[in-house]
Amino acid sequence: MTQNRGRSGHIEHGFPHLATVRASITALFRRLSADGIRAYDTSFAPADAAFDAGDDHLGAQRVAAATVRALRLPDARMVVSCREMEQAATVELAAGPEYFVEVDDRFRTHRRDLAAALAHEVTHVLLHRLDLRSPGTAENEILTDTAAAYLGAGWLLLDAYREDALTHQRFGYLTPEEFGYVLAKRAALFGEDPATWFTSPQAYEAYVRGRALTERDHRRAPLTAAGPLARRRYAKARRAGAGAGAGPADGSAYRFEQDGSGAGLRVSFPCPVCAQRLRVPVCGRLRARCGLCATVLDCTT
Numbered sequence: 398m399t400q401n402r403g404r405s406g407h408i409e410h411g412f413p414h415l416a417t418v419r420a421s422i423t424a425l426f427r428r429l430s431a432d433g434i435r436a437y438d439t440s441f442a443p444a445d446a447a448f449d450a451g452d453d454h455l456g457a458q459r460v461a462a463a464t465v466r467a468l469r470l471p472d473a474r475m476v477v478s479c480r481e482m483e484q485a486a487t488v489e490l491a492a493g494p495e496y497f498v499e500v501d502d503r504f505r506t507h508r509r510d511l512a513a514a515l516a517h518e519v520t521h522v523l524l525h526r527l528d529l530r531s532p533g534t535a536e537n538e539i540l541t542d543t544a545a546a547y548l549g550a551g552w553l554l555l556d557a558y559r560e561d562a563l564t565h566q567r568f569g570y571l572t573p574e575e576f577g578y579v580l581a582k583r584a585a586l587f588g589e590d591p592a593t594w595f596t597s598p599q600a601y602e603a604y605v606r607g608r609a610l611t612e613r614d615h616r617r618a619p620l621t622a623a624g625p626l627a628r629r630r631y632a633k634a635r636r637a638g639a640g641a642g643a644g645p646a647d648g649s650a651y652r653f654e655q656d657g658s659g660a661g662l663r664v665s666f667p668c669p670v671c672a673q674r675l676r677v678p679v680c681g682r683l684r685a686r687c688g689l690c691a692t693v694l695d696c697t698t
Contacts, residue, residue, distance in 0.1 A: 408558075408560055408565065408567050408572075408573075409572050410572050410573065410574060411572060411574055412572065412574055412575055412578065412610065413572065414539050414570075414571060414572070414575055415575065415578070417531075417536055417539045417540075418539060418543050418571065418575055418578065418579060419667065419672035420672070421531070421539060421540040421543035421544065422543060422547060422579070422582065422671055422672050423671055423672045423673050423689070424529060424531075424540065425529075425543070425544055425547060425548075426671040426673070426689050426690050427689065428527055428529045429527070431689065431690045431691045434547075434548075434586075434690070435586075435587075436469065437468075437469065437547075437548040437549050438587050439467070439549065440467070440549035440550070440552065440583075440589060440591065440594075441463070441464065441467040441512075441516065441549055441550040441552070441553060442463075442467075443594050445460065445463035445464075445467070445512075446460060446463075446512035446513075446553055448460070448508040448509075448511070456508070457477045457500070457504070457508075457511060457515075458475070458476075458477055460511060460512050460515055461475035461477050461498065461515050461519065462474075462475070464512065464515050464516055464519040464550060465519055467549055467550050468519055468520060468523050468548060468549075468550055469523075470519065470522060470523055470526065472493070472494050473493055473494055473496060473519075473522055473526070474494055474495045474496070475495075475496055475498050475515070475518075475519060475522075476495055476496070476497050476498065477498045477499075477500060477515070478497070478498070478499055478500075479499070479500055479501070479502045479504060479505055480499055480501075480502055481501065481502045482499065482501050482502070484501070485500065485501050485510075485514045485568055486498060486499065486500040486501065486514035486515065486517065486518050487499050487518065488518040488519075488521050488522060490521060490522065490525045493522075493526070496522050498515065498518050498519075500514055500515075501514075509557075510553075510557040510566075510568065512553050513553040513554045513556065513557040513568050513569075514557075514568060516545050516550040516551060516553045516554060517541060517542065517545055517551075517554060517568065517569060519550070520541050520542075520544050520545040520548070520550065520551075521541055523544065523548075524540065524541060524544060529544075535570065538569075538570040539570050539571060541570075542554060542569045542570050542571045542576070542579075543571070543579050545569075546571075546576055546579035546580050546583065547579050547582065547583050548583075549583070551569075551576060551579065551580065552576075552580055552591045552594055552595075554568050554569045554571075554576060555573060555576035555577060555580065555595070555597075555600045555603060555604065556594065556595050556596055556597050556600045557597070557600075558573045558576075558597055558599055558600045558603060559597050559599055559600075560599050561599070572603075573599070573600065573603030573607075574603050574606045574607045574610075575607065576603065576604075576607065577603045577604035577605065577606055577607020577608060578607035578608075578610050578611055579607070580604060580607065580608075581604065581607050581608035581610075581611035581612075582611050582670070584608075585611060585615070585670070586670060591604065592604060592605075611669075614667075614669040615669045617650055617651070617666070617669070618630065618631030618650075618651060618666075618697075619631060619651060619664055619666060619677075619696045619697055619698045620666075620669070620694060620695065620696055620697075621682070621695040621696060621697045622695070623697075628697075631651065634651070634653065635653060635662075635664070635679060635698075637653075650666060650667070651664050651665065651666040652664070652665050652666075653665075653679070654676075656678070661678060661679065661680075662678070662679040663676050663677065663678055663679060664676070664677060664679050664698050665677075668687040668689065668690060668692060668694070669692075669694070670687065670690045670692045671687060671689050671690035671692070673687060673688070673689040673690070675687060675688075675694075677696060677698055678698065679698045680698060681697065681698065682695075682696070682697050682698075683696050683698060684696070
């Protein structure tokens with residue numbers, strides 16, 4: 398179900414769902430594997446989301462089919478229909494291969510953001526086929542938005558965000574900045590630049606804010622790329638690390654613990670790519686390989 402925040406609705410900002418977003422990225426890697434994730438190396442093309450002036454219902458079917466291809470669902474067919482509804486879109490998750498997608502009636506004439514609504518719904522189908530879900534409704538919708546963005550179609554959802562004197566709109570369950578964060582994670586993995594695809598200035602600004610947080614993930618101690626201030630904080634926490642669990646308490650950064658075998662102190666920290674926690678010995682400079690996403694990390698522990 399694609400949520401829409403209309404003109405009168407409040408648009409949330411910042412990173413209130415960050416822990417769930419990171420857990421969703423980890424879940425994607427666990428379900429698809431590192432090689433499976435890297436098979437999504439081509440993002441949804443802006444040209445495939447465009448509508449010609451003469452496009453009618455067949456145009457919606459064409460965009461839906463392009464979304465299916467982008468999300469690597471060759472045996473799925475989307476049947477798109479319009480009706481007046483509060484949400485932007487919804488999908489019936491059946492056995493397939495046909496899936497019935499309903500979109501709000503306004504998309505008959507305002508087609509600019511139809512591809513964004515379809516990206517969310519087709520991702521629901523993908524996760525349904527993968528049997529990947531979160532326990533709660535809200536967490537499952539965040540997982541869907543995160544998957545759409547990380548697998549190459551979700552930039553459309555961020556581009557649908559507009560907040561100015563004339564328009565007050567966003568699609569999806571992530572904040573604009575959280576969409577930017579996930580898109581920047583994907584960009585770092587595949588070496589792409591989604592910034593050139595945005596037609597909404599506010600979407601670009603949100604992407605830049607999300608990208609800044611992604612970059613901080615890659616400069617967090619004990620990664621060698623950490624800056625001087627982060628290194629000093631890490632060294633202070635390491636000196637106190639004889640107490641189990643010393644370090645940041647929010648679960649998002651490094652923590653120290655004694656090795657159960659008596660071999661010494663170990664530090665755990667989240668992989669900047671997949672957010673899976675790694676545990677390595679506190680022994681100076683080393684290279685750690687994430688067992689989930691296979692990223693090799695240069696660390697100074």
